[in-house]
Amino acid sequence: xxxxxxxxxxxxxxxxxxxxxxxxxxxxxxxxxxxxxxxxxxxxxxxxxxxxxxxxxxxxxxxxxxxxxxxxxxxxxxxxxxxxxxxxxxxxxxxxxxxxxxxxxxxxxxxxxxxxxxxxxxxxxxxxxxxxxxxxxxxxxxxxxxxxxxxxxxxxxxxxxxxxxxxxxxxxxxxxxxxxxxxxxxxxxxxxxxxxxxxxxxxxxxxxxxxxxxxxxxxxxxxxxxxxxxxxxxxxxxxxxxxxxxxxxxxxxxxx
Amino acid sequence: xxxxxxxxxxxxxxxxxxxxxxxxxxxxxxxxxxxxxxxxxxxxxxxxxxxxxxxxxxxxxxxxxxxxxxxxxxxxxxxxxxxxxxxxxxxxxxxxxxxxxxxxxxxxxxxxxxxxxxxxxxxxxxxxxxxx
Numbered sequence: 001x002x003x004x005x006x007x008x009x010x011x012x013x014x015x016x017x018x019x020x021x022x023x024x025x026x027x028x029x030x031x032x033x034x035x036x037x038x039x040x041x042x043x044x045x046x047x048x049x050x051x052x053x054x055x056x057x058x059x060x061x062x063x064x065x066x067x068x069x070x071x072x073x074x075x076x077x078x079x080x081x082x083x084x085x086x087x088x089x090x091x092x093x094x095x096x097x098x099x100x101x102x103x104x105x106x107x108x109x110x111x112x113x114x115x116x117x118x119x120x121x122x123x124x125x126x127x128x129x130x131x132x133x134x135x136x137x138x139x140x141x142x143x144x145x146x147x148x149x150x151x152x153x154x155x156x157x158x159x160x161x162x163x164x165x166x167x168x169x170x171x172x173x174x175x176x177x178x179x180x181x182x183x184x185x186x187x188x189x190x191x192x193x194x195x196x197x198x199x200x201x202x203x204x205x206x207x208x209x210x211x212x213x214x215x216x217x218x219x220x221x222x223x224x225x226x227x228x229x230x231x232x233x234x235x236x237x238x239x240x241x242x243x244x245x246x247x248x249x250x251x252x253x254x255x256x
Numbered sequence: 257x258x259x260x261x262x263x264x265x266x267x268x269x270x271x272x273x274x275x276x277x278x279x280x281x282x283x284x285x286x287x288x289x290x291x292x293x294x295x296x297x298x299x300x301x302x303x304x305x306x307x308x309x310x311x312x313x314x315x316x317x318x319x320x321x322x323x324x325x326x327x328x329x330x331x332x333x334x335x336x337x338x339x340x341x342x343x344x345x346x347x348x349x350x351x352x353x354x355x356x357x358x359x360x361x362x363x364x365x366x367x368x369x370x371x372x373x374x375x376x377x378x379x380x381x382x383x384x385x386x387x388x
Contacts, residue, residue, distance in 0.1 A: 083279040108280075172280050221356055223285030236285075240357045 021097060023051055025063065026105035029114045035103065048081050048088035048096065052104060052116065065116040072230065075164030078171070079116050080105040085171035087230045108171040123167050126183045131209035132190035135202030145199045157196035160189045160238055162231045169225035169235050181214030185225035185235035188216050192238035195245065207246050216242035288372065292349035295342040302339060330388075337384035344376035 019042040024035040038055045049067055056063040067077035072090040079088050081096050082103050093102065110118035127133070138145060147154060169185035170176055176184050191210050194200045210216045216239045225235040281290075312320035326332060352368045 085280070174281070174286075220289055221285070221353060222289040223283065224280055227283045227285065228280075236356075243357050 022101045024103045046093045048091045064114040075166035078166040078168050085168040109176045127187040130183045130187040130191040131206045132187050135200050137201035153196040157193050160193040172224035172228040182218045189235040189238035192241050210242050211246040295346040298342045333387045340383040341380035344379045348372040
């Protein structure tokens with residue numbers, strides 16, 4: 001952290017020691033709503049989740065939001081922060097506030113339940129639709145599968161396993177916004193991961209699922225998923241892998 | 257404690273989820289996407305006009321000569337620069353997409369996107385300089 005931010009005035013326009021932050025929180029439900037302003041005391045190393053928690057505990061106990069681990073592992077606290085999807089527990093206020101203001105809203109592209117809580121069902125239903133579920137190739141009585149870390153397929157699989165299901169990529173994607181049937185970056189990346197996992201026996205089922213309408217070929221490679229992924233994963237690259245694999249199979253080239 | 261609720265500020269539905277916030281689109285790959293789309297639409301509009309003018313060589317030679325004289329105007333030269341830029345950016349944007357989707361390259365996507373723009377500007381610039 002640069003020195004000038006440690007010592008007082010920050011680039012977000014507030015004063016760390018005793019300033020306040022103007023926070024506009026979207027309040028409402030599935031039928032509609034709007035922003036409500038709260039003035040929140042500014043603190044050092046304050047995260048956006050800290051701000052939301054302060055409001056819920058100190059200003060308005062009826063504010064509804066979702067979080068669990070607070071350390072960027074569970075993927076439950078993602079929200080729109082100043083119009084960008086972010087994991088709020090790992091997003092420092094000083095990095096995202098503009099002119100001492102924060103606008104916090106529920107994740108884009110998902111139905112709102114109440115305030116900052118979205119209904120994640122459509123998101124996870126699409127994981128199942130994409131066959132992004134484990135298809136066992138062995139039972140408990142079989143030998144352990146040997147997994148070689150430097151195998152090219154394993155490297156492809158390993159690239160995506162740190163996904164925490166936060167739906168930030170889903171919220172960032174314009175194709176999801178324009179096509180409700182599109183499976184979305186997270187589900188497709190999971191499908192690609194399983195497709196490359198030597199222990200998964202569902203290769204053909206996965207390619208069938210992701211090559212239907214709304215599957216990987218609906219992706220326009222805008223790259224917002226990879227741009228916003230908080231874990232620096234590359235869903236766009238994974239979807240490109242599925243495009244290659246489905247095309248290779250279509251032209252009789254076998255496994256892509 | 258100087259914090260507290262200051263209710264009543266209500267901006268209506270402007271930030272309701274489901275609307276597309278413009279900030280999400282402010283990155284290189286999204287610009288590459290929209291440039292590819294718009295250049296495609298531009299070319300689709302241009303091509304019928306282009307073929308119609310070519311057909312004048314058979315149907316109305318005088319009109320064709322009049323049109324060719326019109327293309328000597330500086331504004332038309334500038335428009336031709338734009339046209340070649342659209343062609344080049346669409347061509348290289350397409351090559352970039354094919355590379356992105358067919359070659360399992362790691363991730364120099366942004367470099368490819370920038371390269372698309374640079375080569376297109378270079379080619380259309382050369383064309384423009386030759387024209388004037």
